[in-house]
Amino acid sequence: MSQDGAEFSFKKIAIPAFGPSILFGLGEGAILPVIALSARGLGASVAIAALVVTLIGIGSLLSNIPASILTDKYGERWSIVGAAGLSMVAMILCAVAPNLWVYGLGVLLIGAASAVFNLARQKYLTEAVPIQYRARALSTLGGVMRIGVFIGPFIGALAINFFQLAGAYWVGVVAVVIAGLVALSMPDLVHEGGAQSATGAPTVRSILVDRRRIFLTIGIGVLLVGAVRASRQAVLPLWAEGLGLDASTTSLIYGLSGAVDMLVFYPAGKVMDRRGRAWVAVPSMLLMGISLLLMPLTTGALGLLLVALLIGFGNGIGSGVVMTLGADYSPARGRAQFLGIWRFLADLGSFSGPALLSGLTAVISLAFGVAATGLIGLAAGAVLWYWIPRSPKTPS
Template sequence: MSKSANPSDFNLWSIAIPAFGPSLLFGIGEGAILPVIPLSSIGMGSSLAGAALVVSLIGIGSLVSNIPASLITAKFGERLGMMGAAALSLLAMLTCVYAHNLWFFGAGVFLIGAAAAVFNLARQSYLTEAVPPLMRARAMSTLGGVGRIGLFAGPFIGALVIHLAGLPGAYWVAAVAVTAAGAVAWWLPDLVSGDGAVSSGPRPTVVSLLSAHRKVFLTVGIGILLVSAVRSSRQVVVPLWADNLGLSPAATSLIYGLSGAIDMLVFYPAGKVMDKRGRIAVAVPSMVLMGAALLLMPLITGAVTLMLVGLLIGFGNGIGSGLIMTLGADYSPRNGRAQFLGIWRFMADAGGSSGPAILAGLTAAVTLPFGIAATGLLGLAAAAVLGYWVPRNKASAR
């Protein structure tokens, strides 16, 4: 399969099931287990702090696996990469089900993150090659959107099975979902680059790509790191401030859920705007809205106003759906694309890991309002960096 000679003839929905189906299924699997991982940890004798550490192993596994994932994808291709990731994720789920001590359980959680790194990189690389550049942002925002839909639906499916089969039921839901994702990936066509440039030149290394594209990594890449830090922090900020206000867990969950719902509703229009008006038309407003909302949050004193700010955060994050993947695809070279995307995802995951850590550190050292406000300033800094360095053009021709 190669890119259509005439991009105007390409229909994104013609590849909807093979392109987005695996991501939806993988998202359902992750969504089913994320709420129960800390419960499983505590059930094995972990403290609350230890349970939080076990949960963080997913992010750590993804972070350290991005570069190896890029090498795997470059060597074996996107299709085999996704199938291998599904198999590894299935092994990880079974490890979690049958683990009888915290060490084996933690190893299973770490493997879930590693498998997600391989899967997500292969998915992004596949769409970058399969979709014409003029529709790239819509493809990437849809990819991010269906993953979020899966993460949203997964806990409900998991809750139903847990009610019938106990806590291990969530991991069995995830095992079935990732197996189905691998089965869909099995039917994907192998991609062949449209101009043969990938196979004709020497295969670049990670080090050579870092050197050749250092300006991109040190400019737009820093902006992406800041975007990821703000995005990951937002998941913690709303529950923390709701607890600070003394809201009930039910009210906190409702506010958090509504924020996630509006997040899911705007991903495709955002991608269309990026394709029609350029990446900067979404990148800057997304970060400005999130930064401003986070700066407002310490001033919030009630549930209704917190809900409004939560909706603003969800909208800002939603219109940025697929932004990181789209920019990575835009700047990635044809020769060495997988390795470039591995570096790109490593930077994004590094930001995602540092965001909550910065918030926690500032909260401990100063106050929670100060930590939240600092996170808001990171959002405005991300808007400034991307606004300065991202070109004001439409789609990349790569």
């Protein structure tokens, strides 16, 4: 379990805890820009290619609960190593896929591997780090993953120059293999409650029933957070296109927003540890909600850039907040099952948000869809403000 705060040092766990995350993020970042292109190359229509892109999210959504069972049974280290192995196989499958069906299976498995990896690394840090450092640890975990996703496309693009689209997948293969090897150096944790088999091990159903009030309160806030975060990735390029901006300008705006996103995760985690989770979670959602409400009012590149930077800042300070809240409310017995349900709620929001944006855009307009997403951000802020305690929570 967690070490004593006076003796704890991030240096002792930095490489085994954070190294696999940045490498796993790099691997995913390398392949994300080429999934739709690969699907098109295998004969998919534009609509089908867009559907294939969503298979990563679907794979993660469907695998969160099974991931919790696997992590509980085999432990964090071997779950991470296994997830890296599954991701390697899935990426090789994508690289050599002879048809769209095999390729789609590979993409789905990448999402499943991501679910296992993300849950196991969250559970590991939750138990390895004292609560007074928890938000900083989990914010850093989220931050280094984003850094990996940010770097991945550049390395993937370099490989594509030599090996065509398959090069991006081979970059991913190398990254996740190294991630798995680094994870092997993770020290094992001594878990309390070794005799829980005598009293009956917690199940997903029992945790869902026992903790239902948390899932129906703060859990709803987490679902809304997932919806806003996922939607913002689609909103920026779509609105830029509507303004008539060229691809290079759009990429620059998106990249600068991502850069701001990556710069503020550690200070935000420090604030959460010292002042409480609400001091970061609520401003994060309010800033993103206000930014999205302002976006339909922009008429050019400069206005969109300012809004994009504000979105990046709001999202950046919220790095790790969902994981931190999940860690705070997860019970010592049944933690893996709780986190599986928690991540399912977040992924359900991530899946639902873009779907709602797409539906509103098709029926009414893009501006209305963007504004509605902004209102969801404000609603998320309100829910989190009402339910999150104003000071750091003590462990369960």
